[in-house]
Amino acid sequence: MATKQHYEVIIIGTGFGGQSAALRLKKLGIDDFIMLERRDFMGGTWCQNSYPGAQVDVQSPLYSLASEPYPWSQMFAEQPELEAYTHHVLSKHQLANKVRLRCNVTELRWLPDRLCWQVTTNQETYFARSVISAQGPLSNPLIPEFPGRETYQGKSFHTNQWDHSFDYSGKRVAIIGSGASAAQVIPAIADKVAELHVFQRTPHWVMPRPDRKFAPWFQRLLGVNVFYQMLRKSIYWALEWRVLAFKYSKTLMKLFAEREARNHLRKQIPDPELRRQLTPDYMIGCKRIIVSNTLYPALARDNVTLHDKTDGIASFTEQGLRTAQGTELELDLVIYSTGFKATDGALGFNVVGRDELRLDEVWEDYPRAYLGTTMPGFPNLFLVTGPNTGIGHTSAIFVIESQMYYIMRALTELRRRNKAAIEVTAEAEQAYTDMIHHEMAKTVWQSGGCESWYKSKSGKVTAMFPGFSFVYRLLAQRFKPAHHRFSDGEQA
Numbered sequence: 001m002a003t004k005q006h007y008e009v010i011i012i013g014t015g016f017g018g019q020s021a022a023l024r025l026k027k028l029g030i031d032d033f034i035m036l037e038r039r040d041f042m043g044g045t046w047c048q049n050s051y052p053g054a055q056v057d058v059q060s061p062l063y064s065l066a067s068e069p070y071p072w073s074q075m076f077a078e079q080p081e082l083e084a085y086t087h088h089v090l091s092k093h094q095l096a097n098k099v100r101l102r103c104n105v106t107e108l109r110w111l112p113d114r115l116c117w118q119v120t121t122n123q124e125t126y127f128a129r130s131v132i133s134a135q136g137p138l139s140n141p142l143i144p145e146f147p148g149r150e151t152y153q154g155k156s157f158h159t160n161q162w163d164h165s166f167d168y169s170g171k172r173v174a175i176i177g178s179g180a181s182a183a184q185v186i187p188a189i190a191d192k193v194a195e196l197h198v199f200q201r202t203p204h205w206v207m208p209r210p211d212r213k214f215a216p217w218f219q220r221l222l223g224v225n226v227f228y229q230m231l232r233k234s235i236y237w238a239l240e241w242r243v244l245a246f247k248y249s250k251t252l253m254k255l256f257a258e259r260e261a262r263n264h265l266r267k268q269i270p271d272p273e274l275r276r277q278l279t280p281d282y283m284i285g286c287k288r289i290i291v292s293n294t295l296y297p298a299l300a301r302d303n304v305t306l307h308d309k310t311d312g313i314a315s316f317t318e319q320g321l322r323t324a325q326g327t328e329l330e331l332d333l334v335i336y337s338t339g340f341k342a343t344d345g346a347l348g349f350n351v352v353g354r355d356e357l358r359l360d361e362v363w364e365d366y367p368r369a370y371l372g373t374t375m376p377g378f379p380n381l382f383l384v385t386g387p388n389t390g391i392g393h394t395s396a397i398f399v400i401e402s403q404m405y406y407i408m409r410a411l412t413e414l415r416r417r418n419k420a421a422i423e424v425t426a427e428a429e430q431a432y433t434d435m436i437h438h439e440m441a442k443t444v445w446q447s448g449g450c451e452s453w454y455k456s457k458s459g460k461v462t463a464m465f466p467g468f469s470f471v472y473r474l475l476a477q478r479f480k481p482a483h484h485r486f487s488d489g490e491q492a
Helices: 018-029 078-094 179-188 216-222 226-242 243-248 250-268 271-278 295-299 394-417 427-442 467-476
Strands: 008-011 033-036 105-111 116-121 125-134 153-156 174-175 195-197 304-307 313-316 321-325 329-330 333-336 349-352 381-383 423-426 484-487
Touching: 008 018, 018 033, 018 078, 018 394, 033 125, 105 125, 125 216, 125 304, 174 179, 174 321, 174 329, 179 195, 179 295, 216 226, 243 250, 250 295, 295 304, 381 394, 394 423, 394 467, 394 484, 423 427
Parallel strands: 008 033, 008 125, 105 349, 125 381, 153 333, 174 195, 174 333, 195 304
Antiparallel strands: 105 116, 116 125, 313 321, 321 329, 423 484
């Protein structure tokens, strides 16, 4: 039996972005779609990132799909529960029937004579009227090219590709990086390893995690949609005010957030020298804020050594690492907690649009897109969590679901007008991009005195949205036909 190759919509990715797109397509009555997953399992981030200590840093009732209540066991869910929630959504809506596993997209190419996308994968070629790319910005691991890295004979892996078959108990371990993933791994393994060397390029501000376990009666209430929605709204608005500090008031950041972070550091790190190493020299919020009650106590353990930028990695050796101060470290395991290709090169595959326009060339200066979702020259292509859709103060899923309002309205307009293609105009995209970077200049991400993965190689902040998340939602909901052009033609 021949495999179907032509679809109205193809979704790339099966994480929360892909799931949200699939549920909204079903609601619109569009069932002619498939989901392409490059891995041999479904679920995205929280099925892939299974490193020790993995936990969400946004309250679980808000870090979930609005239409899918769930009896969370604690305020900040840990990875196994997030994975279970992901599988719950996939199973409930029978999305497994729509998924093609081990199907890695290598190229998207617009076919002008057929007005559709040719989607090339490692398995076969598909064709779709529209493509929703939802593989996520934190899906392509980044490992720097340290001198001599290929000579190291011990075990090594990225946190995104944790090897659970390796027993690190009693071993000599180094973790490179001190960001969000490292901050969870370090406390989870520090008491089990013989030695732990933490290589920190720049310290992060750390805030207490206000976590709590939910009682059984409260979990049952979470399954009641009315209560669930009320709780989500209360959490949402409690978080939303923080934009005032991120964008409009350095005084607020210092008075509230930085003061709390400094107190947290002082209470948990009594050693003044270690405290000095862990104190950032930039404004809080400029880099991602770590939320943890266990990181500092782990770093203060006798078997843990913090290497700051004055004693970074000079080179790898066959047995381990040589530090900048000349110390030779023999290691059994090196863990890369070195982040992702989240700005430049984030898509991970070639995209060729109208008139042979290449997305990597359009984005050569910096990534940009109208509503962070679509670009002129690339009809019927929609990016989930595209440029400038990141959010530093609330749930990323809120932004994903906001994007769905725009994407689904665009697809609805195609059907209503009986057109084959929709494309944002260059003028509308330019005006939106100009607005984004004008507003960005006011934010701590641009002017907080740090370098972060929020910025592209251009120096522009291309990962974050510079304002309230409800403002982004309003922009996404208010579809403007005048900002788009529609094309006639026969669908493939």
